[in-house]
Amino acid sequence: MHDKFLQQLTASQRKAVLHAEGPLLVLAGPGSGKTRVITHRIATLIDSGVRPYNICAITFTNKAADEMRQRAFSLGASAGVYISTFHSLCVRILRKYADAAGVKPNFSIYDTSEQTACCKQAVKDCSLDTTNFSPARMLAAISALKNNLEDVESFETAADDFFTKTLAKIYRHYQQILTEHNALDFDDLLMKTAILLRNYQDICCELADRYKYLLIDEYQDTNRAQYKIAKAIALPHRNICVTGDPDQSIYRWRGADIRNILTFETDWPETIIVRLEENFRSTPNILTVADNLIAYNKKRKQKKLIATKPPGGDIVINVYGDEHLEAHGIANQVTELANKGKSLRQIAVFYRVNAASRVLEEAFIQNQIPYQIVRGVEFYSRKEIRDLLAYLKVLVNPDDETALLRIINTPARGIGKTTIDRVKTYAAQNKLAFLEALKKAELIEALSKGAKAKIAEFVNMIECFKTDLTGHVAPLAERVFIESKLKKSLKSISDTGTNDQLENANELINSAAQYDKSTDQPSLLDYLQQISLFSDTDSYDASSDRIALMTLHAAKGLEFENVFIVGLEDGLLPHERGQDDEDELEEERRLFFVGITRAKSSLYISCAQYRTIYGQLKRTIPSPFLYELGISLTEPAAEEQLDYDTDDIDQTCQPVPQFAAGQLVRHKNFGLGRVVKFTDIGQNSTVVVEFNTGQTKTLMVKYANLEKIDI
DNA sequence: CATAGCCGCCTTTTT
């Protein structure tokens, strides 16, 4: 049926598309048409008689799933193919097999802030100090355990030192709180599904029968739990197709295990491997620098990027005075591009940390350049949105204490901390869920008459909302918004001027209306679980003519004509938290590689000589990655841009001394050392010195004042 | 019981 499309594919692409049965590994470099191959494969399977219902394609984000759905649809693959993320698939499975999985199907999904709240409670329950055992750190550790499928019991028995034992204790309490709240965190979704499939062979078979063909994109970023889930579903039929690029693995910190893709052939010995190394996206010079850079990674399989585009396009490296000048410099270049007729939707700016977006935003506002920041979850973290959602969550899941505590006095209805504490005590004594205790407020002696009346009114309101949970979501959301007096409380704040909060709440109700339209059987439960899994990139609107600002992580899977990557400074990219070991440094390098390979025709890389960190102006060192690009770095025109008031910035241009590897040097703070590497880029030359203290430092030659020692 | 103001911690990256 789509033969004419197939003819447009390259030989290897076609091979991947047409390989029907059995395990298939597609090792695809950036810009190699990988997504295209998957959608064509879906279309081909359907053409050959496979029912759409029996195909399951897993993408990395909901956004990617949406896009794939559209593309598959345009190829004639009718609706019915299940395309979604691992997390959504797990929600589906856990709801269906709730009993076997040991969960209730109406579970809440807790996001990072809710997790932190519960973890904090857990640390307190263990009578531990939250400064020594910071909830964020504990949570990261627990997350790592879950990604590795270590449940409380197995970890507890294995714990042998003080720290692990303490962590096990916190883990146990944290899980207990989640269970009491009937809530799962992101990692639970994966872990509980993996454990379910490990324990129930018959469920695996049922799922395998349902999903007869499994396709997984971005396989290099799967973690252990995801690996197990995929394997369990595909084992009965062995129709598993994975695609990925080890060089683009950037989620190691989240448990992603690159070995999953590297050892795929061992797991599935009859695997057919197809390599897609031709790149249809970027110009040859962009690919050359990407290639040069990634070649510095030692733990990788050699691979060359093969350019198919004609030469052309620019790579520019700019050095600016500080981050403000950097942002304005970019704004100017964007204006220039726009004047040349380039479309803003084809321009993107990438940065390592979210905090970097603010300065850029200011510059774009000043220069009146329309932009969008790709950070979708931000909408759902607004107070008014969280409040309204908390009401809805309580309706679906009365055990969700986090949500309940959020709304019990929002808007203020005179139920304060003291009252809440008294109810909590009563609930604990009588082993009741918090809402149950509230319902029995009449019986709680410690409560005043007024408090009892207010609680009764609140409970009554919640019960009233519960009338129709199965119908459309939007009308219910609107009703809750008004009758909870949330709307009124927002209005009273905002009558002076902006009513952003009101607009946001209305936007949420609109989104619910959209959801109602998009599905045959809308339910509040399903809606809430869906929006909990929204991710950053999901908010990216590729059709609007605005320049896109995002982190390098969010840039994965996207492409733009013109790409700006900012903050190429030591400590920022590579990030200082990722420099401790070689593996982390390699991941930082891959992150930069991902950024570079998003660019189709021009690439602007920049760094600032000064950057404000924690509100303090600090001198920076250029990123070592800059020298790995293999292009000569010309002396920047930065000096002329330094026309602002700082006596701190040294404008003298003395010739910078040269060093050779092996040269002995003395530094006034670090003492004696030996030069490991010297990078000659004029004024900004850097030198890597291994000091006798054992430390290795990258220093800017012009500030280090190194004394050469000759023997 | 609500609010304002202060202190301290912080920041990778995200489903």
Add this chain to the structure above:
DNA sequence: GGCGGCTATG
């Protein structure tokens, strides 16, 4: 430089 959490005050 910004946010959340805690404390003192009305």
